[in-house]
Amino acid sequence: MTSQxxxxxxxxxWQLLWPLPASERIKRIDxxxxxxxxxxxxxxxxxxxANPEFA
Known part of the structure; x- marks a missing residue:
């Protein structure tokens, strides 16, 4: 996964959690x-x- x-x-x-209070939103996003x-x-x-080198 890239940084983007x-x-x-x-x-x-974050957008899905927006209805929650800020403290709860921060806790859940973490x-x-x-x-x-x-x-x-x-x-x-x-x-x-899965690398054959380690098999």
């Missing part, structure tokens, strides 16, 4: 950011593990 895609995804979530970063790391690990 990451930012776009966070913006999309959780979503952490989830997206974790998913990206899992994807990178999966790619490396």
């Amino acid at each position: 895609q990451f930012g776009d995804e966070l913006l999309r979530h 959780e979503i950011r952490q989830d997206l970063e974790f998913e990206e790391q899992l994807s990178l690990v999966s790619t490396e593990m």
